[in-house]
Amino acid sequence: MAQTITMTPIGVIHTPFPDRVSTPRQPHAAAGAEGRIELFPGRGLEHAVSDLEGWEFIWVIFWFHLNEGWRPKVLPPRSAGKRRGVLATRSPHRPNPIGLSLVRLVSVEGLVVRVQDVDIVDGSPVLDIKPYLPYAEARPGARTGWIESLAPTAEEGAPPPDPEPGFEVGWGEAAAAQAAYLRDEHGVDLVGPVERTLRLGPQPHPYRRIRAEADGTLRLSVKDWRVRFCVQGRLVTVLAIGTGYRERDLALSEDPAVAPHRAYVARFGRDGERSGC
Template identity: 50%
Template sequence: MSSAQDKDLVLNPIGIVRTSLVTKVEAARQPRAAQGAPARIELFPGRNFEHALEDLSRWPLIWVIFWFHHNPGWRPKVLPPRSTSGRKGVFSTRSPHRPNPIGLSVVRLEKVDGLNVHVLDADMLDGTPVLDLKPYVAYTDSHPDAGNGWLDDAGSSPGSTQPVDPVSAYNVTFLPLAIEQALWIETRTGLGIEERIRSTLMLGPEPHPYRRIRRTAEGMQLAVKEWRVRFSVEGRDVRVLAIVSGFRESQLVGESDDDVLSTHREFREKWSGRVS
């Protein structure tokens, strides 16, 4: 007689996510950190999902159960971006590196259009397989007294039941040069780099592989895609000094049809001499 651990479970995706986020470093940590980020969930045709979607639009929030398709393996201990006391057991975290890479996010439902479910606050990548959709039901899903677990180690009041971020945020300010550069990048590429910088550094400026923060010869540095952000820290205040290209100068020499390299070449020429 076979036991449950001997049986294979078969999951068939019901659709995929369509969004502008294509790499893991672009994804927000949680839906709360992806405020306003739009996505479209395309359900597959020919499966009667048109009928399954009836009445879903009456719910302002929905659960999306999905598959972390970029995570082929798992880790029993992980280093969450908010941990100030070392690695944690993966079952005590929201890490995508799980034995079964199943994700669970609450998103705002914008509208249902045929087989397309439009949502906001999406923290999923383009092409993510969707396994199920369920309504978020406030009276049973909301538990304000749930506590904060090991996040209390990061400075929150132990046992706090307030529905606010338990981690005390750092104050992040941009110097004029960094503001100018961030605006240029956002206008030129569509990357919301200023918000990415703020949301990451507000969690803490110490070196962290997940947040892509490290110390360099020039000081503290944060990586956002191919950009490198230089900043300084004094107490709980973080000052964003400047943004530089993450490409080496030799990579940007000469002409290229690559849009990314062309953008970085233009950026470097524009701020040549203003950032060492």
């Protein structure tokens, strides 16, 4: 018989990642990213974190607060196009949207716990914190399920790689001018979100809103903006910025959010001017 369980968050975590697209999928891809867990007052939690500062890593158990529903099967980036049972993955689309992340502890200051290498969306409710015990929890030789079946052979070649940190992001002259115009004239900052996402890896994948284009470039969607880029080795070059609005909406919509797009198109065109990679 199903049992109903009620949980009350002990705090909230603040991170540089405002949405799911820009958030690294694992802590190893979030090296250096800083976060701040703010524990709620009035519950004695300042005493609950006593002695925590001596640990180097902690587990943060949190709630995927942006999720709506769940999926029995999901499409992980490394699954070579095959859907997998969600309980055999680390996907956030779970029956109970509980997240588990191993982060580096920086300091404990009263009700504030500062961490690094954080891969959690800003504003996520924190359910619990536990210290990491290497001797009890590290199992380097453990089997890795269906991921092992994707190990490349000489005949098969390598499976689609998981995006990895360490890509360098540069801006072409045209794209830099377009980004500066949006920032200075309309208060739209695309540089931060674009670079955070592309540094993690430029591989096309629907969850990350990256797709390949017919001309060999790639396109990243950031809200209603479309950013063209190309890849050479570990260098990602942003080529141009375009709008995601249709011409009809640009012409007729009275939504204030369309105004920057309308002004941008009048100056640069729908897809922006760009040079080659």
